[in-house]
Amino acid sequence: MNTKTVALAENQAPDWWLFLNKFLRQGTGIAALAPSSRWLARAVVSGIDFTNTRCIVELGAGTGPITSELMRHATGDCRAVIVERDADFCQRLRQRFPHADVVEADANDLERLLGERGIDQVDHVISGLPLPSFPPEVRDGLLHVVHRRLSADGTFRQLTHMPWVYYKLYKRYFTDVRFRLVPMNLPPGGVYVCRGATPLAA
Numbered sequence: 001m002n003t004k005t006v007a008l009a010e011n012q013a014p015d016w017w018l019f020l021n022k023f024l025r026q027g028t029g030i031a032a033l034a035p036s037s038r039w040l041a042r043a044v045v046s047g048i049d050f051t052n053t054r055c056i057v058e059l060g061a062g063t064g065p066i067t068s069e070l071m072r073h074a075t076g077d078c079r080a081v082i083v084e085r086d087a088d089f090c091q092r093l094r095q096r097f098p099h100a101d102v103v104e105a106d107a108n109d110l111e112r113l114l115g116e117r118g119i120d121q122v123d124h125v126i127s128g129l130p131l132p133s134f135p136p137e138v139r140d141g142l143l144h145v146v147h148r149r150l151s152a153d154g155t156f157r158q159l160t161h162m163p164w165v166y167y168k169l170y171k172r173y174f175t176d177v178r179f180r181l182v183p184m185n186l187p188p189g190g191v192y193v194c195r196g197a198t199p200l201a202a
């Protein structure tokens, strides 16, 4: 297949196929064999009081299973900023969610992205990013921004395919960390729901 044919095939491929191909090529940068199941996506947003939510940021949206849940629940008063660095995924996100603010960018530019949009406070940050594989200083930098921008009773929600393994990691950053297991996913996964910023070294 020439490059044009591959591009066309990727454009029309089902999500799982596009995802798997990207995983095989990029490994830890994608960090999952397949998009999150609808059960995992629902667990990630479960408990969010959308009537009192004014701003949600999703980092590492992929093909959009969690975005879809956000769009289903978010009221007209809720602003959602969807950040994904992969151009093919962004194209799908924009096709599927034409009214969403889909940003093709590195999540590590979060401070700038919020500043450009005039956003001071975020009620919930949802991350599908492979955070454990980020260099510690990069992860610290991103979580510093999350700490600064998260509202007092806001949550940071981190998707995982390694149930409980990174509990201690998130406890370094947040005072209250709870884990929800979701067996109905390939592989079984879950979500850390984190509250309360632990002060980080400057």
Ligand SMILES: C[S@@+](CC[C@H](N)C(=O)[O-])C[C@H]1O[C@@H](n2cnc3c(N)ncnc32)[C@H](O)[C@@H]1O
Pocket: 029, 030, 031, 032, 034, 035, 036, 059, 060, 061, 062, 063, 064, 065, 066, 083, 084, 085, 086, 089, 105, 106, 107, 108, 127, 128, 129, 130, 159
């Ligand atoms: C495990 S997948 C999760 C995808 C989607 N949220 C889901 O639940 O199916 C991780 C996603 O994070 C994206 N990603 C990885 N590093 C990123 C970064 N530094 N900035 C923005 N997106 C990133 C990848 O392109 C991929 O789409």
